Amino acid sequence: MAIPLLIVGGRVIDPGQGIDKVGDLLIDGGSIARVGQGEEGQTPEQYQIFHAEGMIVCPGLIDLHCHLREPGFEEKETIATGTRAAARGGFTTVCCMANTNPPIDSRAAVEFIQKKAAAEGAVRVLPIGCITKGRKGQEMVEMGELAGAGVVALSDDGDPVGDSRLMRYVLEYSRSFDLIIIDHCEDVSLSQDGVMNEGWVSTKLGLRGIPAAAEEVMVARDIALAEMTGARVHIAHVSTAGSADLIRRAKDKGIPVTAEVTPHHLTLTEERVMGYGWDNKKPSSLSLIAYDTNAKVNPPLRTARDIQALIAALKEGVIDAIATDHAPHEDVEKICEFDIAAFGISGLETALGSLLTLVHSGEVDLPTLISKLTAEPAKILRKSEIGALKAGASGDVTIFDPEAEWIVEPSAFASKGKNTPLAGCLLKGKVMATICRGEIAHKEDAVKLETIGRQTRVRG
Amino acid sequence: MRTTKQKEEKAILAEPAPSLATGPSRRRHILDLDDFTREEIELVLETADAMREVFGREIKKVPTLRGKTVVTVFYEPSTRTRISFEQAAKSLSADVINLGASGSSTEKGESLIDTARTIQALGADAIVMRHYHAGAPYLIAQCVDISVINGGDGCHAHPTQGLLDLYTMKEHLGTMEGAKVVIIGDILHSRVARSNIWGLTKMGAEVVLCAPPTLVPVGLGPPAFPSVTMEPNLDRALEGADVIMPLRLQKERQKRGLLPSVREYIQFYQLDSRRLAMAEPDAFVLHPGPMNEGVEITPEVAHGAQSVIEEQVTNGVAVRMALLYLLVGGVQ
Numbered sequence A: 001m002a003i004p005l006l007i008v009g010g011r012v013i014d015p016g017q018g019i020d021k022v023g024d025l026l027i028d029g030g031s032i033a034r035v036g037q038g039e040e041g042q043t044p045e046q047y048q049i050f051h052a053e054g055m056i057v058c059p060g061l062i063d064l065h066c067h068l069r070e071p072g073f074e075e076k077e078t079i080a081t082g083t084r085a086a087a088r089g090g091f092t093t094v095c096c097m098a099n100t101n102p103p104i105d106s107r108a109a110v111e112f113i114q115k116k117a118a119a120e121g122a123v124r125v126l127p128i129g130c131i132t133k134g135r136k137g138q139e140m141v142e143m144g145e146l147a148g149a150g151v152v153a154l155s156d157d158g159d160p161v162g163d164s165r166l167m168r169y170v171l172e173y174s175r176s177f178d179l180i181i182i183d184h185c186e187d188v189s190l191s192q193d194g195v196m197n198e199g200w201v202s203t204k205l206g207l208r209g210i211p212a213a214a215e216e217v218m219v220a221r222d223i224a225l226a227e228m229t230g231a232r233v234h235i236a237h238v239s240t241a242g243s244a245d246l247i248r249r250a251k252d253k254g255i256p257v258t259a260e261v262t263p264h265h266l267t268l269t270e271e272r273v274m275g276y277g278w279d280n281k282k283p284s285s286l287s288l289i290a291y292d293t294n295a296k297v298n299p300p301l302r303t304a305r306d307i308q309a310l311i312a313a314l315k316e317g318v319i320d321a322i323a324t325d326h327a328p329h330e331d332v333e334k335i336c337e338f339d340i341a342a343f344g345i346s347g348l349e350t351a352l353g354s355l356l357t358l359v360h361s362g363e364v365d366l367p368t369l370i371s372k373l374t375a376e377p378a379k380i381l382r383k384s385e386i387g388a389l390k391a392g393a394s395g396d397v398t399i400f401d402p403e404a405e406w407i408v409e410p411s412a413f414a415s416k417g418k419n420t421p422l423a424g425c426l427l428k429g430k431v432m433a434t435i436c437r438g439e440i441a442h443k444e445d446a447v448k449l450e451t452i453g454r455q456t457r458v459r460g
Numbered sequence B: 001m002r003t004t005k006q007k008e009e010k011a012i013l014a015e016p017a018p019s020l021a022t023g024p025s026r027r028r029h030i031l032d033l034d035d036f037t038r039e040e041i042e043l044v045l046e047t048a049d050a051m052r053e054v055f056g057r058e059i060k061k062v063p064t065l066r067g068k069t070v071v072t073v074f075y076e077p078s079t080r081t082r083i084s085f086e087q088a089a090k091s092l093s094a095d096v097i098n099l100g101a102s103g104s105s106t107e108k109g110e111s112l113i114d115t116a117r118t119i120q121a122l123g124a125d126a127i128v129m130r131h132y133h134a135g136a137p138y139l140i141a142q143c144v145d146i147s148v149i150n151g152g153d154g155c156h157a158h159p160t161q162g163l164l165d166l167y168t169m170k171e172h173l174g175t176m177e178g179a180k181v182v183i184i185g186d187i188l189h190s191r192v193a194r195s196n197i198w199g200l201t202k203m204g205a206e207v208v209l210c211a212p213p214t215l216v217p218v219g220l221g222p223p224a225f226p227s228v229t230m231e232p233n234l235d236r237a238l239e240g241a242d243v244i245m246p247l248r249l250q251k252e253r254q255k256r257g258l259l260p261s262v263r264e265y266i267q268f269y270q271l272d273s274r275r276l277a278m279a280e281p282d283a284f285v286l287h288p289g290p291m292n293e294g295v296e297i298t299p300e301v302a303h304g305a306q307s308v309i310e311e312q313v314t315n316g317v318a319v320r321m322a323l324l325y326l327l328v329g330g331v332q
Helices: A079-088 A107-120 A143-151 A162-178 A201-205 A211-227 A239-250 A263-267 A270-273 A305-317 A351-360 A366-374 A375-381 B002-014 B038-055 B080-091 B112-121 B136-143 B159-171 B192-201 B233-239 B262-269 B310-329
Strands: A007-016 A019-028 A031-035 A048-049 A056-059 A061-066 A091-097 A122-130 A153-155 A180-181 A234-235 A259-263 A396-406 A426-436 A439-443 A450-452 B069-076 B096-098 B126-131 B145-152 B182-183 B208-212 B228-230 B243-246
Touching: A007 A091, A007 A366, A007 A396, A007 B136, A007 B145, A031 A061, A056 A366, A061 A079, A061 A366, A061 A375, A079 A107, A079 A426, A079 A439, A091 A396, A107 A122, A107 A351, A107 A450, A107 B228, A122 A143, A143 A162, A143 B310, A153 B112, A162 A211, A211 A234, A211 A259, A211 A366, A239 A305, A259 A305, A259 B080, A263 A351, A270 B096, A305 A366, A305 B182, A351 A366, A351 A396, A351 A426, A351 B310, B002 B243, B038 B080, B038 B159, B038 B192, B038 B233, B038 B310, B069 B080, B080 B159, B080 B192, B080 B310, B112 B136, B126 B136, B126 B310, B136 B145, B145 B310, B159 B192, B159 B243, B159 B310, B182 B192, B182 B233, B192 B208
Parallel strands: A007 A048, A007 A056, A061 A091, A091 A122, A122 A153, A153 A180, A180 A234, A234 A259, B069 B096, B069 B126, B126 B145, B182 B208, B182 B243, B208 B228
Antiparallel strands: A007 A019, A019 A031, A048 A450, A056 A396, A396 A426, A426 A439
16 A cells, blocks of 8 residues: 555645545545645654645546457557546546447456456556447447446447337336446448548538537437437437537436537547648648548537537536547548548547646636546546545545646557547646546656655565 | 631740749649639639640641659549540640549559549649538548649539639620629539639629529638529529529439439529520520539530530630649749
């Protein structure tokens, strides 16, 4: 067990507990020992001290939706590299999606991930199981078996359950085990072979579009089925203003639906595909870097109007959480023609930095942002031991400097996926240390820990 | 008159090509017309005038590009564009190598980037490429130092067609300023329509698109595309038209559910003599080819007095000579 860690002088923010004050935090024995100034004699004899002056100290971030690719696609990512990327991004818990090979549709597959994560993972990994066997959309998985093995949710991510009757049965059946059903909402007959948002940019580029309605049709269906069955439906990566409206109305009616949004859908527009820079300075014509495959993602990057609606929905609580949908790919799948490039953004390591642009611009306040990455996802997962800075909770803490500027350099990523549309962008806000279960999972080199107290313990 | 023109042509061809430029640097690629300035378009059209004079001679050859190599890489079938480029390059004395997707290493799984790099390493000075994926020429332009000319990419652009259409129109109208150009048909899948829209609006023309709404892409109008309007009724669209351009209707569009039938399309969107009479009396008809005579256009109109479809083909060689000369001719 690591020696106790005392984090001093940081602005401690835990929206779930209503905490926002400068103070100390003590982690001992893998758990949070206390928040705030300790009384005389409460400080352990020997501990490490972390000077967090000017930094934010918050619960370890929780990612409801990422792709660790193992087993089956180890060339894209492994549990080892993906969790290191998570730690660098400030995440102490990641829920990994089931679209591996073999997919996570059996106890054996769940246990494989748990074992690998225990042996090689830098942070906590919570597996998500499939909804249907083999993610084929035909027969539901043995939900009781998967729930017993420890999955936190079910999803056929990437492949929506197209058969509405099967989805109804899935939702009804899931109630026995109180499992969340996460749906990737896409009516594939509408999206067809689209590769980006349908709009003037797709028209200019001559690329096939994915209309907003392709997502909204399925969101509406899932809401109707959630209302009918009373099951817990979680809408993955909401990307359109229309979806946000549908979810708002569902929540107003008390339908048990929750939703997440990704950092890229909150900060980047479809113009990115034309190769526009982070500052969104629009050149009058296409440059050579148009058809930027690093901006190819599903659901696609939408419009500025969608971003405004998603930010509003996030602040209102219509959208509960922010999840990365970290989707690492090899270069060869991205450095090619746009039509045949893989969908996805490697997002774990840039999530916080890009989200902080919303704080710096005044669109979202910092406690709200942190809540969407900590207390809210913990609530969806119904896990009280994570996402909170309270005595007895897991020693999961993220420390970041909201003012530190850095340039996104994909080659420095811990993730195998270098596929980011933010390469070369200046981000303001950097994770300085990530502590998971009381252990330092990531620490910037500049951070120096000082050991206080006896250097050697007396034996015997 | 002829001698003056010859002198002009001699003057143009004797010197290094003037610079086609955007900003301070010399233009290296022709990818689409959206990044062309009006001055650049005018330079291409003026240069094409001189080239057409060469092409009209008995011995249609000048030594301008002797020692240069142009490689055409066509991943899609093409009659006029590929042959037009080959003819243009040969008239300038360049060596031409033609490569198709079948018979190349693409069949063995070679990536587009590797194919382009190989062509460069073999000593080519320019690659003319047609590809079924939109944006493919942009991808290779990032990877090679030689000129890339887009010979049509997916549903995105066909800039040399756009320029030859402009050349043909300008020759008949004198100026494009204020001209009304009606484009009819499958705009959704048409790279020609997109490039024409950029070229025409830059030159001051007004573009009216006429098609069933299922064949028009979203957002093709203001604010992203000012000076472009939609009019789904063909009779109304043709009122006051100076130029009419029906596009080829591929029969598979019906199978994909975009149209109820070709029969109904013909009824509402075919350009026939009766409809042609709705336009300005001296209006003329272009078609980028290949035509489906009897579908989007009747044979009478296609081969009638107001048709300039064959001129387009001839002008295409002159415009492509001009482009090759302007891109490759000035490089020492």
